[in-house]
Amino acid sequence: MKIFVILVIFMSMTCKLALGASATDEKLRHYIKQFRFKAVEPMNDKNDQIYELGEKLFFDNRLSGNNNISCATCHHPDLASADALPLSIGEGAQGLGKERIVTDSLQIIPRNSPDLFNKGHEDITRLFWDGRVSFDPDTWEYETPEEALNGEAPQREDITSVLDGALSAQALFPLLSHEEMRGKKGDNPIADAKTNLEAWQLITEKILENNEYKTLFAKAFNHPEQYNIGHIGRALAEFIRYRFQVTQTPWDKYIRGDDTAMTESQKLGAIVFVERGRCILCHNGAHLTNESFQNIAAPQIGPGKDIFNNDEGRFLITGRAKDKYMFKVPPLRNVAKTAPYFHSGVYTTLEQVIEHYEKGVNALDDYDQMMINNLYRTNYVENLFVETNQYRLFRKKEGAHPAMQARAIRLNPDERSYLLEFLKFGLTEN
Template sequence: MNVMKQALAIGILSTAVVSLPSVAAFAPRPLPPPPPPRNPPPPTVETGALDDTLATIIQNQGLTGVIPAAEHQPNISDPIAQLGMKLFFTKGIGGEKSVACASCHHPSLGGTDALSLAVGVNAVREDVVGPGRRPADEEINIPRNSPTVFNTGLAPRALFWDGRVERVTQTQPDGSVVTGVSTPDSGLGVIDTAVPDNLVDALSRFPVTSTEEMRGTGFPDATTTAEIRQHIASRIGDYGSEEGDLATNDWLAEFRSAFNSNESRESLITFDSVAMALSSYQQSMTFVDTDWHRYVRGDKAALNDAQKRGAVLFFTPQNQGGAGCVGCHSGERFTNDGFFNLAFPQLGPGKEADHSDKGRGLVSNVPRDQFAFKVPSLINVALTAPYGHAGAYRNLPEVVRHYTNPPASVDAFFARGGACSLRQFSRFTDCESLNQNAIENSEEALRLLGQSPFQPARLNQEQQQDLVAFLESLTDHCAKDKTCISQFIPSNQQTNPDNLRLNATDGRGNPL
């Protein structure tokens, strides 16, 4: 890994000069070829044989192509989900009225923002979403990649990269067992009695309290998260300390219609009802109609041969010549909902003074959780680039390559400039600041990975391409269709209760 520091410096300098003498002498070492598989890979087979192999795999894995929980999520046409959509897109719930939930989680961008690291309250142009969203003074102060909000309603255990919102079970003194959700407000493993037993509802309560994400300098007298949320509810409800804070405020009519209630604004518009609506909307974005699931249900034409070969590799253990991905990405949702350190490159401000981000370890304080992050579902993964907790990998081929040789992939990342090689930061005048301690932190994550049960997948280039093809088959048909996804975005024909709707555009001003 010593080569990383030398290669990083050269990668950065090469962006500032036309040429350098004897660059070849300092060129980063090439990625070594993958070692030969311990067992020969499955031979090339005809389509019929692939189908037979996959039929056995599907049976052994107990797959049906159906996710029962998906049938029980709210529908986007439900009144409360419609209210939640309007709340999700209003900048009125941001402390400075400059950022909406959709600023970092837009349906047109796979439920995320297409950035390596999110840009919250300090965006130069607040309605720009996606790669053109730039922070004022090039200041990146959010340390993580925005996870998708698609299919959050299907997660049974935890949300956020570090699982800090988590379903827990507690045994009471009388021997009874209760379940609930622990949050940063209650502490790890302790049920937060202020939230319902709904992970998405609980999740919806925290971005608005983050100074970097949505709060900014708003509500300066608030000293607790509960007080921040009360200010937001009062602003939306037009009562109390925030009465008149919105120049236009028609939210009471929206809440009364959605909840079919004539309660007073103080009783009806609380942060509980705001979170319920936001949760309903996010849960309505359940997108699981993929070619793979259609194939499992019997449509053998849903996948092409490359995708079928990739599926065989995905589900086949490494000691049988496969990639063994199913060890963590299992079941109909392609995740075991656990946490694992894969030593994806560290970059950016991080969560600690040394710019590291130890992920789950910061929540649990358990040594084995250092640098571990939530194992994501792979459904719709093709829509959510860049990848990793800090968005270090630009595309799926880079992700798959990491699994074949993590040290070499991390080397390659820093050889091309680390953070400076990423689209989001390539024009920053001081992108090198985002690499501060990044090599050292990445080396530590790799050291811990070497002590784990992880084994690199022994895949040649063609097999890696097949695996990527399979991952692309995990994309929902509506999620990738602009017309279909538009029903999850407020239209100009719908009411705009506070005239603060995020009218998202790309960096060139084109509507998303």
């Protein structure tokens, strides 16, 4: 009799657990349908010849003016396609990742190096933190810092006709940055070029001086008579697109129908993501980004974009006052691997990111300015600037997202733990 009672109790507990899991699945699948969450589907039309060329270019210092930095320096595969630093350290410095050290304070790049995961997907149409490169797949028009590439009838259609989306256009612009790859004026002919187009032409000629590259270009594009910077951008994009695509996270597998792909905690975290966390306001769609620009009251560190070390984000591109301090909402696949976070790289853990959102605009006042400097003083040699000017902090708060102003995100310890499980493991491809 005692054994029978124990068995009944055990079966009852098992049924309750199963019912709980089923209820969680039912609720989460309702949200997936309601908010049109989608899995990121694998891209399978890789051009092996263009990929091979792009891979070689990606790791080649010869793309830089002084032959001392490559795309991989700030976007290394071993560093989750970024550099593991709050702010990137540009050309002329030494080392890689957390071992990279400035030799000149001018080498510090104003913004965090974005990861490259799924950036080559056709759904991603805006790139850079300020969105200064975009592509309209309906009209096949580009918007970039170089007018000759823009609009319905671009002056350099010979370049844009080779490109195949936002990523291939974006890949062209780090080459033009004196701090990132080009070098200081007086250092080399590329740095001294008077226009972007002239600099691009010099880079193309420099690469094609190499016989191995001549062969790779001919194999990739099959018309060896006339190459331009567009072919370099196209090849880099092909490599990035397929090398860094992420399509097999537990979240993707769950959306495709596998109820066992995520743990119960991860599923509950996804529900917190939608409900109490309010992440869904900006992080939605297949890539968990709506590609909008938002002011989330992110602390400002480093050289910034003006003489006051300030960085007004999207405003610097559009000139619209409402865009001040707005930055592009990033996708979230593999987010656990891509610290530090935000445009200024001010947080090193997802726990800190969640705490920032819970504090709302008050996070600006509470930011521990020694946290970053204690961790990265070796890299930057001296302390990074941290914005404490009350007027600029007030203006940033004034334009912040309503949820940040209202401190609308408040989680209990269980909700916080579940959300972290979803972000750290549910969205990570192993």
